[in-house]
Amino acid sequence: MEASLSLPFRSVRPRLHRAPATTSFVTCGLRNSTRRPLWRSDVLSTEAIRAVQSLKLAKSTPRLNHVLSTTLARLLKSDLLNTFAELKRQNEVDLALKVFEYVCKEEWYGTDFALRCDVIQLLGKNKMVALAEVVFSGLLKEGVELDARAYAEMIGAYLSADMIENAMQTYEKMKAAGCTPNEFTLMILIRNLEKAGEKDLVEFVKRDCVEYLDSPKKFLEEVERKYPKRRSFDLV
Incomplete structure (x- = not known):
């Protein structure tokens, strides 16, 4: 789909x-x-690594939406955005887009210009x-x-x-x-x-x-x- x-x-x-x-x-x-x-780091935190692993394990399963809501809700802003960046790096398109949608709904999110450009790049690549x-x-x-x-x-x-x-x-x-x-x-x-x-x-x-x-x-x-x-x- x-x-x-x-x-x-x-x-x-x-x-x-x-x-x-x-x-x-x-x-x-x-x-x-x-x-x-400034939020981007070459070294992922333990929380971001676990989030990426959990999302990949739940991919293509009925548990994905539940894992998304529970896993991402526990992350700090920097870890949440780094989770997106790592999924993008691994070309996990569907998961990266779901994290992006989640980020857009956060109260602290305004318009992260670089993040939007990263999404366009990911979509263009695919x-x-x-x-x-x-x-x-x-x-x-x-x-x-x-x-x-x-x-x-x-x-x-x-x-x-x-x-x-x-x-x-x-x-x-x-x-x-x-x-x-x-x-x-x-x-x-x-x-x-x-x-x-x-x-x-x-x-x-x-x-x-x-x-x-x-x-x-x-x-x-x-x-x-x-x-x-x-x-x-x-x-x-």
Whole structure:
């Protein structure tokens, strides 16, 4: 059964999340234009580990909803969010989404921008584009001004499903909204459009590199060095 999301959209004061163009080259850290939240830790607590194990054991059983409510209710905020992060890391999509829904209903939850971007990334990785659109549009409904990462994750979700027209439309909306494309956004567009044989669109995006990046030549050389055309590029 296909996963679904039920999110309580909230009206919040618009927040600016724009990342200026930089001169750094393509690295694994380019995705994280949104600052890493303080609650994230590379070391899981015992409580978070037990929560992940309990949820995985109860997966696909009638006990899952009971385990979700009883297990998550005992967790501190940091452990709850780290439980989501670990399930995402293990690509436990259904469980991660259930934890995300639980988080959204907590009284302390406002709009965790980085968390929403993580969810879009997870959904895009698994080609669950319709749900990624729900989360993305939810940010807009809540009055959040999106940053480059949010747009890039949605663009990436479309590209993972070979929805090139949708990806380019989102890219144009990004620019129209005054959000400057960063290197990660431009990189995933160039590499995936090249893989799809969209030469004209590749040249279009490369021209944008000249407009939006301080060192476009070095950036394009670095992209070509890291991801030569003969190799396939894994989006997420």
